[in-house]
Amino acid sequence: xxxxxxxxxxxxxxxxxxxxxxxxxxxxxxxxxxxxxxxxxxxxxxxxxxxxxxxxxxxxxxxxxxxxxxxxxxxxxxxxxxxxxxxxxxxxxxxxxxxxxxxxxxxxxxxxxxxxxxxxxxxxxxxxxxxxxxxxxxxxxxxxxxxxxxxxxxxxxxxxxxxxxxxxxxxxxxxxxxxxxxxxxxxxxxxxxxx
Numbered sequence: 321x322x323x324x325x326x327x328x329x330x331x332x333x334x335x336x337x338x339x340x341x342x343x344x345x346x347x348x349x350x351x352x353x354x355x356x357x358x359x360x361x362x363x364x365x366x367x368x369x370x371x372x373x374x375x376x377x378x379x380x381x382x383x384x385x386x387x388x389x390x391x392x393x394x395x396x397x398x399x400x401x402x403x404x405x406x407x408x409x410x411x412x413x414x415x416x417x418x419x420x421x422x423x424x425x426x427x428x429x430x431x432x433x434x435x436x437x438x439x440x441x442x443x444x445x446x447x448x449x450x451x452x453x454x455x456x457x458x459x460x461x462x463x464x465x466x467x468x469x470x471x472x473x474x475x476x477x478x479x480x481x482x483x484x485x486x487x488x489x490x491x492x493x494x495x496x497x498x499x500x501x502x503x504x505x506x507x508x509x510x511x512x513x514x515x
Contacts, residue, residue: 366458369459377496380403380415381439381515384515387403387408394437396430397428400415401414422442422443423445426440433514436514438514439515440512442508459498459509460499463511467494481497481498495513495514498510
């Protein structure tokens, strides 16, 4: 009797396949561990959000200047709707809020610091107290660090970024900065563009 099987196997056994899957899973887990330890994914995401926010800040600052040049007066509506009103159309769309950072988005304040107008962006998602470190603290530190790399990026508990008036006088920041403000018992963080 002649069998089609002549001593050569075709394919792999279930045991061999199980060993290969286990080895592949183990190598993937090791690679992921080293990838996560090499890159701070959370910090990188926060830096990307701050970069988007800075882009919005420059757009708003430019739109404000164009509005003043066209209209002869400064915009006065807090919700920024004058900047994309149909009679001026400076901005096609107003900047969207960055949901990981705020519940509100950009606002215009006609008397921000020392009577100067400016835009403010509240970082208000999880800052609960001055003594507890939060993402809000880190966003504020990243923003200020992007403006001046000599400023400390690592934040610790009890981080106070100063008041808007004090930072306005600080040459390290200029007219754009992030500051903290005590509201009740909680510290809130604000990004500011002074005009």
